[in-house]
Amino acid sequence: MTDPVRQLLDDILGGYRLTAKEGVLLMSVRDRRVWDIASVADTVRERMTGNQVTYVRNQNINVTNICVNSCGFCGFSKKPGDAGTFLFGTEEIREKAVLARKRKVTEICTVSGLHPDFDASSYTGIIQTLHDEAPDIHIHASNPMEISYGARNSGITTGEMLVEMKGAGLGSLCGTAAEILVDEVREVICAGKIRTSEWERIIREAHLLGIPTTATIMYGHCETVQDRLRHLEILRNIQDDTHGFTEFVPLSFVHMNTRLFREGTARPGATGREDLMMVAVARLFLDNIRHIQVSWVKTGVKMAQLGLLAGADDIGGTMFEESISKGAGASNTDYLDPSSMKILADDLGRELRQRTTLYAFV
Numbered sequence: 198m199t200d201p202v203r204q205l206l207d208d209i210l211g212g213y214r215l216t217a218k219e220g221v222l223l224m225s226v227r228d229r230r231v232w233d234i235a236s237v238a239d240t241v242r243e244r245m246t247g248n249q250v251t252y253v254r255n256q257n258i259n260v261t262n263i264c265v266n267s268c269g270f271c272g273f274s275k276k277p278g279d280a281g282t283f284l285f286g287t288e289e290i291r292e293k294a295v296l297a298r299k300r301k302v303t304e305i306c307t308v309s310g311l312h313p314d315f316d317a318s319s320y321t322g323i324i325q326t327l328h329d330e331a332p333d334i335h336i337h338a339s340n341p342m343e344i345s346y347g348a349r350n351s352g353i354t355t356g357e358m359l360v361e362m363k364g365a366g367l368g369s370l371c372g373t374a375a376e377i378l379v380d381e382v383r384e385v386i387c388a389g390k391i392r393t394s395e396w397e398r399i400i401r402e403a404h405l406l407g408i409p410t411t412a413t414i415m416y417g418h419c420e421t422v423q424d425r426l427r428h429l430e431i432l433r434n435i436q437d438d439t440h441g442f443t444e445f446v447p448l449s450f451v452h453m454n455t456r457l458f459r460e461g462t463a464r465p466g467a468t469g470r471e472d473l474m475m476v477a478v479a480r481l482f483l484d485n486i487r488h489i490q491v492s493w494v495k496t497g498v499k500m501a502q503l504g505l506l507a508g509a510d511d512i513g514g515t516m517f518e519e520s521i522s523k524g525a526g527a528s529n530t531d532y533l534d535p536s537s538m539k540i541l542a543d544d545l546g547r548e549l550r551q552r553t554t555l556y557a558f559v
């Protein structure tokens with residue numbers, strides 16, 4: 198009898214679209230067939246994007262770590278009055294933009310804590326300041342949680358806030374705050390965050406307004422494999438309708454300094470097999486999202502390189518000044534030089550190429 202996993206892999210190569218249940222089957226494989234799954238995902242990757250490994254030269258700016266929320270997986274946020282809080286003013290944001298120009302980045306990425314005093318104009322103001330100082334740099338900013346929070350505090354709709362942000366210079370929206378798009382899981386890991394339906398609504402609004410977004414998942418804490426596939430199915434359905442996702446970025450849970458881990462609610466992160474299967478099954482399942490990015494910040498560069506052999510085609514950003522994963526306990530997250538990325542790509546016999554946020558070659 199033909200092994201169902203091998204049969205599925207053959208079918209996928211013939212153009213078959215996986216169901217969520219079949220995705221669960223693949224992601225649950227624990228034996229040597231993980232290499233078969235990775236290999237087919239790598240073939241699909243080659244068909245979709247060719248043989249290069251891409252990266253973006255970007256700089257991260259977190260404007261504040263003060264946050265009204267208390268997500269259990271977050272080691273970054275602090276409460277007002279805590280030691281180690283920061284909040285950049287307009288002048289400091291401007292200086293960061295000047296630095297970004299000097300570093301010749303093509304993208305500034307900015308997300309922050311939900312500061313108690315922030316409203317829509319705070320977020321728009323950050324983008325306007327960055328855009329005024331560095332008009333040629335793509336601004337990849339905020340996420341559906343920040344849009345919901347800013348809009349609510351200003352008494353406007355999320356659609357109105359997105360329009361304002363686009364007018365101020367927003368190039369694309371971060372698809373973070375997705376975590377796991379299953380409300381029962383969100384209730385445990387981030388009860389203060391927007392629900393799945395609101396995340397989806399805001400992402401669809403952005404796409405309809407011509408604002409592309411990334412798509413993410415944060416896995417390896419207390420979700421099930423079924424939850425992961427429910428999440429991927431939501432993303433695939435959105436993309437079928439809007440075509441607004443530029444890429445999918447699996448974010449492996451960094452557990453060390455998080456409440457979820459300390460309380461024993463979460464596991465100590467995903468295993469290497471899980472990291473590999475997350476990339477591979479995402480490549481096979483998300484047949485309508487062109488790019489899969491590995492996050493060297495979350496998994497380390499060696500695991501990220503293996504992801505590039507399991508369906509991923511992009512190694513993400515240079516990331517000057519990363520502080521969110523660092524807060525959760527990850528190390529060496531500040532900066533990855535393109536020369537180090539080139540070593541990883543060369544080692545796989547692939548060409549490293551710089552790209553823009555929207556995947557044009559630089």
Ligand code: SF4
Nearest residue numbers: 264266268271274310
């Ligand atoms: S994940 Fe974001 S919203 Fe949640 S506590 Fe951290 S900074 Fe705040």
